[in-house]
Amino acid sequence: xxxxxxxxxxxxxxxxxxxxxxxxxxxxxxxxxxxxxxxxxxxxxxxxxxxxxxxxxxxxxxxxxxxxxxxxxxxxxxxxxxxxxxxxxxxxxxxxxxxxxxxxxxxxxxxxxxxxxxxxxxxxxxxxxxxxxxxxxxxxxxxxxxxxxxxxxxxxxxxxxxxxxxxxxxxxxxxxxxxxxxxxxxxxxxxxxxxxxxxxxxxxxxxxxxxxxxxxxxxxxxxxxxxxxxxxxxxxxxxxxxxxxxxxxxxxxxxxxxxxxxxxxxxxxxxxxxxxxxxxxxxxxxxxxxxxxxxxxxxxxxxxxxxxxxxxxxxxxxxxxxxxxxxxxxxxxxxxxxxxxxxxxxxxxxxxxxxxxxxxxxxxxxxxxxxxxxxxxxxxxxxxxxxxxxxxxxxxxxxxxxxxxxxxxxxxxxxxxxxxxxxxxxxxxxxxxxxxxxxxxxxxxxxxxxxxxxxxxxxxxxxxxxxxxxxxxxxxxxxxxxxxxxxxxxxxxx
Numbered sequence: 001x002x003x004x005x006x007x008x009x010x011x012x013x014x015x016x017x018x019x020x021x022x023x024x025x026x027x028x029x030x031x032x033x034x035x036x037x038x039x040x041x042x043x044x045x046x047x048x049x050x051x052x053x054x055x056x057x058x059x060x061x062x063x064x065x066x067x068x069x070x071x072x073x074x075x076x077x078x079x080x081x082x083x084x085x086x087x088x089x090x091x092x093x094x095x096x097x098x099x100x101x102x103x104x105x106x107x108x109x110x111x112x113x114x115x116x117x118x119x120x121x122x123x124x125x126x127x128x129x130x131x132x133x134x135x136x137x138x139x140x141x142x143x144x145x146x147x148x149x150x151x152x153x154x155x156x157x158x159x160x161x162x163x164x165x166x167x168x169x170x171x172x173x174x175x176x177x178x179x180x181x182x183x184x185x186x187x188x189x190x191x192x193x194x195x196x197x198x199x200x201x202x203x204x205x206x207x208x209x210x211x212x213x214x215x216x217x218x219x220x221x222x223x224x225x226x227x228x229x230x231x232x233x234x235x236x237x238x239x240x241x242x243x244x245x246x247x248x249x250x251x252x253x254x255x256x257x258x259x260x261x262x263x264x265x266x267x268x269x270x271x272x273x274x275x276x277x278x279x280x281x282x283x284x285x286x287x288x289x290x291x292x293x294x295x296x297x298x299x300x301x302x303x304x305x306x307x308x309x310x311x312x313x314x315x316x317x318x319x320x321x322x323x324x325x326x327x328x329x330x331x332x333x334x335x336x337x338x339x340x341x342x343x344x345x346x347x348x349x350x351x352x353x354x355x356x357x358x359x360x361x362x363x364x365x366x367x368x369x370x371x372x373x374x375x376x377x378x379x380x381x382x383x384x385x386x387x388x389x390x391x392x393x394x395x396x397x398x399x400x401x402x403x404x405x406x407x408x409x410x411x412x413x414x415x416x417x418x419x420x421x422x423x424x425x426x427x428x429x430x431x432x433x434x435x436x437x438x439x440x441x442x443x444x445x446x447x448x449x450x451x452x453x454x455x456x457x458x459x460x461x462x463x464x465x466x467x468x469x470x471x472x473x474x475x476x477x478x479x480x481x482x483x484x485x486x487x488x489x490x491x492x493x494x
Contacts (some may be wrong), residue, residue, distance in 0.1 A: 006149070006325020009333070016188065016334040017165050020181050020341065024169025027176035035372035037174035038353040039263045044179055046269035049260050051183035053277040055342035056256065060143040062288060063189055063339045068290025068311035071299075075220035077234035078289055081465060082282040084243020089251055089278040091244070093271040095425065096252040101267040107357045108258035116432040117422040118362070123436055124420055125358035127413050128255055129351055133384060135410030143340035144392055150319060150333060161393040162337065166344045167385035171378050175263055178345045185338030192335030193287045195328055196314075200294040203321055204301070214297040218328040221293070231455055233463035242465025247278070249414030249468045253421050256350040288349025344388065352380035359408065408464075412446045415471020422476045429483040438479025445474045 005013070031037040069078050099111050109128070113121035144159035151158070169177050204210050215221045225235040232238065251257045251274065264270035295313050299306035307316045322329045356377055361367055368376070414437045423430035423438065448472055453461040462470070 008327040009330030024173035024177040027173030033370035040175040044263045046273045049273040051186045052179040055182035055186040056346040059343050060340045065311040066288040067292035067314040070289040071296045072310045074234045078218045080239025081243040082285045084240045085247045086278040087248030092252040110257040120435045125354050131410040131413040137388040140392035141395035163389035166341045170345045170348045182342045185342045188338040189335035192332045196337045211297045214292050238465040247467040249393035249418035253417035259350050266474030273386050348381045351384040352377050368394050415468035418472040419475020423479045430489040431486045433486040434479040434483040437482045438475040441478040442471045442475035
């Protein structure tokens with residue numbers, strides 16, 4: 001199965017790659033010091049940061065797999081998770097942003113240094129670096145699989161091509177390049193989604209009216225599910241509680257997101273970007289979920305045979321039904337590339353920032369000057385890019401279940417980091433030993449919950465929206481117990 005690219009499709013696809021590189025060169029003109037390179041000179045507009053936040057959290061999985069969710073039994077119920085995101089980002093704006101804008105911070109984990117000490121800061125930063133690069137290397141693998149399937153190109157070439165282009169524009173442009181490319185990539189994959197919406201409708205005999213009737217009669221338009229089942233991710237409790245805690249962890253403690261807030265002109269503008277991003281994500285999810293509903297209608301028609309796996313249904317439709325040599329296949333492939341590269345570029349820049357400021361500079365007897373730090377930051381970007389390409393190529397030797405398990409572990413960091421930050425912000429007793437010990441026990445509990453506790457059908461007993469909540473509560477609770485043995489002796493953050 002591979003898509004047939006015509007000359008127009010090729011032009012559209014190559015134009016995206018050249019535009020990304022051009023933006024990298026254009027953005028790089030203003031990078032005169034390390035703060036400009038890693039934080040965009042703290043002068044980026046809120047709406048650009050908003051676009052970057054949304055594009056960064058959108059991977060190839062969102063573009064291709066979310067339609068598969070609505071194609072299956074869940075329908076539009078995924079939106080309950082997005083409702084939780086809105087609540088969670090309100091907490092991020094009120095609780096976490098004031099911490100990050102108290103001083104001239106360069107990474108999220110410098111907050112933990114002033115509260116607990118260097119060991120906690122480095123533990124949190126190392127957890128971020130390991131899980132972020134492992135997770136994004138595996139996401140690069142999955143994106144490479146998609147391109148290999150759709151285009152028929154050699155898999156390794158797909159991974160290397162995406163990785164090299166992303167490294168190139170991130171190396172030269174720094175965070176400015178990442179943010180402006182994210183904004184363009186956001187527009188591209190949303191345009192791709194809207195185009196798919198109309199193309200699918202055109203393939204249904206009676207068009208929109210038939211799709212709407214199908215959606216209503218099959219219950220796929222139902223959004224709210226009040227029945228609680230801990231193994232079901234698509235109910236209002238998992239959405240509002242689990243989704244809220246998850247987004248507090250990912251958007252409140254993950255440096256890949258915090259780096260964007262620190263690049264804003266003010267705390268107020270950063271807060272506006274964070275909150276409004278939750279509303280944009282809601283619209284984005286609604287778009288790609290409704291594509292899944294349309295596909296369910298299309299494949300219910302006589303003669304239309306869907307692939308066995310629901311998460312492959314959108315790719316199957318693209319290959320077999322998208323109009324040839326109109327630029328539309330090129331657009332949707334550009335959308336897939338955009339979703340992958342926006343996450344990867346953000347990961348590279350944030351990893352470079354965390355390693356430089358949490359590990360390299362603090363260990364120098366004499367802090368390097370700005371020019372030296374800028375040079376080191378750029379080459380760290382290349383190093384992390386090569387690492388992620390290596391992980392992406394290496395993953396081809398793994399079973400898909402191993403890849404999925406590794407991605408799950410990479411997602412543990414949101415809960416663990418939230419637990420550590422909560423110990424620092426909400427308590428005065430918790431010490432450095434409390435934070436590190438709580439996170440260690442939290443990691444063990446999450447591994448047990450995700451990989452040991454299974455239903456009769458072999459699936460996890462606890463649905464994924466609850467993982468961040470369990471990780472953060474365990475880390476916080478165990479940390480508090482340890483604090484009665486090793487109480488805090490330093491001053492806490494005021």
